[in-house]
Amino acid sequence: xxxxxxxxxxxxxxxxxxxxxxxxxxxxxxxxxxxxxxxxxxxxxxxxxxxxxxxxxxxxxxxxxxxxxxxxxxxxxxxxxxxxxxxxxxxxxxxxxxxxxxxxxxxxxxxxxxxxxxxxxxxxxxxxxxxxxxxxxxxxxxxxxxxxxxxxxxxxxxxxxxxxxxxxxxxxxxxxxxxxxxxxxxxxxxx
Amino acid sequence: xxxxxxxxxxxxxxxxxxxxxxxxxxxxxxxxxxxxxxxxxxxxxxxxxxxxxxxxxxxxxxxxxxxxxxxxxxxxxxxxxxxxxxxxxxxxxxxxxxxxxxxxxxxxxxxxxxxxxxxxxxxxxxxxxxxxxxxxxxxxxxxxxxxxxxxxxxxxxxxxxxxxxxxxxxxxxxxxxxxxxxxxxxxxxxxxxxxxxxxxxxxxxxxxxxxxxxxxxxxxxxxxxxxxxxxxxxxxxxxxxxxxxxxxxxxxxxxxxxxxxxxxxxxxxxxxxxxxxxxxxxxxxxxxxxxxxxxxxxxxxxxxxxxxxxxxxxxxxxxxxxxxxxxxxxxxxxxxxxxxxxxxxxxxxxxxxxxxxxxxxxxxxxxxxxxxxxxxxxxxxxxxxxxxxxxxxxxxxxxxxxxxxxxxxxxxxxxxxxxxxxxxxxxxxxxxxxxxxxxxxxxxxxxxxxxxxxxxxxxxxxxxxxxxxxxxxxxxxxxxxxxxxxxxxxxxxxxxx
Numbered sequence: 001x002x003x004x005x006x007x008x009x010x011x012x013x014x015x016x017x018x019x020x021x022x023x024x025x026x027x028x029x030x031x032x033x034x035x036x037x038x039x040x041x042x043x044x045x046x047x048x049x050x051x052x053x054x055x056x057x058x059x060x061x062x063x064x065x066x067x068x069x070x071x072x073x074x075x076x077x078x079x080x081x082x083x084x085x086x087x088x089x090x091x092x093x094x095x096x097x098x099x100x101x102x103x104x105x106x107x108x109x110x111x112x113x114x115x116x117x118x119x120x121x122x123x124x125x126x127x128x129x130x131x132x133x134x135x136x137x138x139x140x141x142x143x144x145x146x147x148x149x150x151x152x153x154x155x156x157x158x159x160x161x162x163x164x165x166x167x168x169x170x171x172x173x174x175x176x177x178x179x180x181x182x183x184x185x186x187x188x189x190x191x
Numbered sequence: 192x193x194x195x196x197x198x199x200x201x202x203x204x205x206x207x208x209x210x211x212x213x214x215x216x217x218x219x220x221x222x223x224x225x226x227x228x229x230x231x232x233x234x235x236x237x238x239x240x241x242x243x244x245x246x247x248x249x250x251x252x253x254x255x256x257x258x259x260x261x262x263x264x265x266x267x268x269x270x271x272x273x274x275x276x277x278x279x280x281x282x283x284x285x286x287x288x289x290x291x292x293x294x295x296x297x298x299x300x301x302x303x304x305x306x307x308x309x310x311x312x313x314x315x316x317x318x319x320x321x322x323x324x325x326x327x328x329x330x331x332x333x334x335x336x337x338x339x340x341x342x343x344x345x346x347x348x349x350x351x352x353x354x355x356x357x358x359x360x361x362x363x364x365x366x367x368x369x370x371x372x373x374x375x376x377x378x379x380x381x382x383x384x385x386x387x388x389x390x391x392x393x394x395x396x397x398x399x400x401x402x403x404x405x406x407x408x409x410x411x412x413x414x415x416x417x418x419x420x421x422x423x424x425x426x427x428x429x430x431x432x433x434x435x436x437x438x439x440x441x442x443x444x445x446x447x448x449x450x451x452x453x454x455x456x457x458x459x460x461x462x463x464x465x466x467x468x469x470x471x472x473x474x475x476x477x478x479x480x481x482x483x484x485x486x487x488x489x490x491x492x493x494x495x496x497x498x499x500x501x502x503x504x505x506x507x508x509x510x511x512x513x514x515x516x517x518x519x520x521x522x523x524x525x526x527x528x529x530x531x532x533x534x535x536x537x538x539x540x541x542x543x544x545x546x547x548x549x550x551x552x553x554x555x556x557x558x559x560x561x562x563x564x565x566x567x568x569x570x571x572x573x574x575x576x577x578x579x580x581x582x583x584x585x586x587x588x589x590x591x592x593x594x595x596x597x598x599x600x601x602x603x604x605x606x607x608x609x610x611x612x613x614x615x616x617x618x619x620x621x622x623x624x625x626x627x628x629x630x631x632x633x634x635x636x637x638x639x640x641x642x643x644x645x646x647x648x649x650x651x652x653x654x655x656x657x658x659x660x661x662x663x664x665x666x667x668x669x670x671x672x673x674x675x676x677x678x679x680x681x682x683x684x685x686x687x688x
Binding site: 003006007009010019065067069070071072073074124126128129187188 | 226468
């Protein structure tokens with residue numbers, strides 16, 4: 001007889017509800033991805049199925065098959081913001097044009113504000129997670145510079161976006177230049 | 192609140208001398224922690240709970256505060272989390288292939304003669320983790336590869352409930368890539384394979400157990416894989432030894448191969464859905480292996496081939512078993528605590544798998560041929576070349592391609608796995624406190640079982656992690672053992688999913 005006492009807890013099987021829910025939702029989403037373009041093609045009219053499909057892809061990525069690594073709040077805000085911009089751009093281009101130049105910068109600076117608040121809410125923790133904020137600021141600055149070059153007069157959301165991103169960039173470089181440099185070295189594997 | 196009141200009552204019951212000792216003791220903890228207030232509170236809470244436990248056993252406050260001295264925290268909780276570690280070559284594939292519910296996890300457990308005291312285990316972990324900085328990390332995405340980013344926090348010990356080797360939650364900023372658990376007389380450490388392999392994990396567990404026993408009164412020892420927790424980590428322990436020690440051979444091979452014959456039985460939703468452990472008498476197992484003229488690994492592999500054969504009704508294809516090979520045996524200069532293992536494949540056609548006396552020599556021959564230094568060098572070089580050739584491809588491109596390839600191939604290359612950790616040794620001063628060790632592998636995606644073996648003293652534990660509820664494999668394994676005269680004691684977890 002072995003002289004080792006091995007015992008396991010009696011806990012019975014865990015719930016598989018979420019597993020099955022996710023599986024059923026994946027099936028419906030996949031069906032939707034295929035059905036929407038077909039219906040849109042035969043019924044004609046505007047290309048609404050592109051928007052429907054992009055939304056379903058977002059739903060899939062964010063909720064049905066979420067990233068296992070680094071799926072933290074900062075990244076979620078970045079991803080949701082990116083999807084909101086993509087989706088609004090598509091709606092603006094394909095369904096009802098004319099308002100993109102006004103709405104996109106509002107979404108842009110809103111994401112920036114949310115990210116900054118989130119970053120500052122737990123500075124110690126998010127110091128190592130500065131990359132999404134960095135990318136958002138960079139994208140906002142590029143957006144502002146492009147608008148500045150293309151448009152004759154700038155509307156207030158664009159001006160706000162530019163001012164905010166520039167402020168964040170300058171303050172960020174002054175206060176967090178070490179963190180930014182450390183983060184870049186890690187991401188690029190520079191010792 | 193309950194703990195706070197209990198500690199106030201405890202302080203109230205002490206003499207003035209002891210009160211000042213405790214105050215000084217706690218001051219030391221505050222000085223050694225530069226973490227958010229909540230974390231410091233948790234760490235000091237651990238110290239208070241452990242102090243109350245030790246003095247409750249009759250130990251003087253002076254001796255208890257000495258054993259739990261804040262000096263054991265070192266600078267770990269006071270320094271900023273700035274270290275990071277590139278993944279070793281073997282670990283690079285893991286983050287590319289993980290998906291929800293499937294993560295390469297393994298567990299190492301130590302069974303003590305007495306039940307575990309959670310308060311003391313927590314303190315032992317608080318002290319030990321600083322010696323293993325590459326374990327106090329979380330995996331993150333780089334531009335070209337994933338990397339391990341250090342995390343400074345208190346790592347909690349947990350009560351072990353449910354099935355072993357469940358996936359870890361590694362998505363949030365301060366999460367962890369390993370966990371330490373306890374249940375009755377067992378201390379278990381589970382590791383995400385990106386951190387380390389079985390050898391590195393075992394050193395961590397041994398050091399943790401030694402520190403736990405030391406706090407409880409055992410002598411302070413090192414050696415036999417037990418490290419001095421207060422020594423600074425050696426740089427080579429943290430290195431990627433595939434890169435550092437890769438032999439200069441021009442030959443290279445490949446990793447792909449035909450799909451293996453899998454056991455029957457529907458794949459379960461929860462993985463592993465069950466763990467079955469066969470506990471053998473080490474002497475009997477050794478004698479049986481010697482009688483057959485083979486090693487213990489070859490004997491167990493032969494038994495597994497026979498059991499695998501009877502767990503499927505399909506005869507087409509090859510039975511291919513993955514056997515990890517510890518590269519440290521070829522490179523004694525390696526003291527890496529990271530992954531430093533390769534593997535070989537032992538292949539037999541089902542028609543060759545009939546009687547153990549026929550199978551064992553064939554398995555032993557293949558093991559001998561395929562685990563030589565030259566074979567392993569070829570594999571190591573191939574891995575190195577593969578890593579080097581794609582190093583400048585951004586992760587954004589590499590990850591989906593790897594996921595698609597892995598999705599098609601999965602782990603279908605192997606029917607089963609046997610990882611033999613061999614004989615576990617502990618310093619003789621601690622052996623009286625320990626019953627044994629076991630080693631459990633997490634399950635793969637397609638293979639219905641993964642096996643792991645290790646021995647301590649008279650016990651050799653073969654752990655079978657199941658991916659299907661079909662019991663044919665383990666039942667046949669037990670029957671074959673009985674036929675060989677090495678009847679095992681069988682322990683199993685409840686069935687999950």
